[in-house]
Amino acid sequence: MADDKHCGGASEEQHSCSKHNEARRDFLKHSSLLTALALTPSAAVKAAENSWDEKLAEKFEQVRVTLNINGEKNKLSIEPRVTLLDLLREQLNLTGTKKGCDYGQCGACTVHVDGERINSCLTFAVMLEGKKITTIEGLADGTDLHPMQAAFIKHDGFQCGYCTPGQIMSAVACIREGHANSEEEVREYMSGNICRCGAYPNIVNAILEVKNGGQKV
Amino acid sequence: MNQFQYARPSKQKTAIEAIAKDPNAQFIAGGTNLIDLMKRGVMAPEKLIDINRLPLRKIEKENNGVRIGALALNSVVAEDKLILERHPLLAQALKSGASAQLRNMATVGGNMMQRTRCPYFYDTAMPCNKREPGTGCGAMEGFNRMHAIFGFSDKCIAVNPSDMNVALVALDASVLVAGPKGERRIPFIEFHRLPGDNPEVHTNLQKGELILSVDIPDGPYTKHVHYLKVRERASFAFALVSVAAALDIDGSTIKSARLAMGGVAHKPWRLTEAEKTLVGKPVSEASFQQAAEVAMRGAKAFEHNAFKLILGPNSIVQALKTAAGIA
Ligand SMILES: Cc1cc2nc3c(=O)[nH]c(=O)nc-3n(C[C@H](O)[C@H](O)[C@H](O)COP(=O)(O)OP(=O)(O)OC[C@H]3O[C@@H](n4cnc5c(N)ncnc54)[C@H](O)[C@@H]3O)c2cc1C
Ligand code: FES
């Protein structure tokens, strides 16, 4: 599995298969060595392979990270500028997490990192080494829907469905945080998730039902 | 987005050295402001020094005050017991900012350093002296609804967008920073600056200096406080105008007051003169009206933000009334 997902690359011209990557990395090592010699102290040149934590990874270098995504360990080589959102969607085929605005304004990209909700569009994946990431794909228990997923269906908590994965991830966190004690509180603490279809009343009902039902979320 | 070099040192010294030497290097904490600006091409640092491994997350008691580590998350500070008990005004301000997700990422240091939301600063096709000195200020005669009414210059009329900063300036906080030459303390009120002739300089933090903590002295402002934020929708929007109000009340007399405004200047705007007029006055709408009048002296509006000349004083009165419990 680790091998399958040993993919990399962010920029348009790259594709994420590992062989291709190895070749590319060799090439990059070469070329970055040249720039590095010209521009940076020799310490930075060595840094690229293993100890880039403390030293600077080269500009074109793909750095190695291990991310735990939905319970699976993924060993990846990625460029530092790849956001968690782009990594999930473009390299790992986890397209449940949506890109609405890409600027932190809509919440469509909401995922959990170590159990807390964040916007994956404003996070560089490389910064999450060692963290546990949960996406909408990791919420259900096998084929059993998560109670929040079931409640969204029951209450018609969506129309087009584009904002829904983000809404559901955010809603689960909202209850876990203890911020779902009233309609007013739910509306305030769900304000980071925009729904262009305006399904808000149904979303609020779904959340309140799960909260009041006392199920574990 | 531009490519950059990346490191995440575990030593403060390494982090500072990496920035101090390099004009194109920047710290990154939560990333919520920096990554946004990098995606839009407003910023293009060549090196990012990830400071998240530095031990700067604690919120703790400190002789006669509370120390908040620069990496403490906005969401954590807003719900911290010590903060709720001693500085509820700060908790209110933080909760009013951004969204639950963003507050889970945003750090106290990053929040202090966040850049203006002026649309001309954000749009690289537009003139902006702050982004590109010498290109002019697009907002001056342009779309200036969000802009300053105090302390602006003929070079820049942008405002500081942070809610947290407004509470911190009211609470007499100070900032502990470390640079290549050691540590120093900056009073919060001097941390941010007015635009003057060089609006590209955004704070008084020097190159290579790392924010370690924000320290707030204990005070009497634990009960009668209110952070009022007026914005274009009920939640998740930047302030048009905001007011941090704190009162120390003895019976029905005001012993002392703290007052600051957001969304009106290039820095969080402390209203010291208005505070003075409140001392010894009865808790009443009339006292608050008078303070608001003093607070607004010298305000000047542009084409699209004249409403702030009315919204400003109204918000001050409303915030003080709510703080005093007579709203
Ligand atoms: C959609 C949206 C809505 C928002 N709404 C609001 C709002 O209503 N109210 C509000 O107040 N804010 C709002 N924000 C802004 C948000 O609060 C800031 O983006 C956040 O606080 C920045 O913190 P950060 O840790 O993510 O900073 P980063 O993006 O990591 O860093 C920002 C800057 O601070 C510098 N920096 C960070 N830490 C340190 C340090 N310790 N020492 C020295 N320099 C440092 C970095 O070099 C960088 O230049 C909003 C943001 C978004 C995207
Ligand atoms: S895509 Fe991340 S908040 Fe919109």
Ligand code: FES
């Ligand atoms: S269901 Fe369409 S955006 Fe929310």
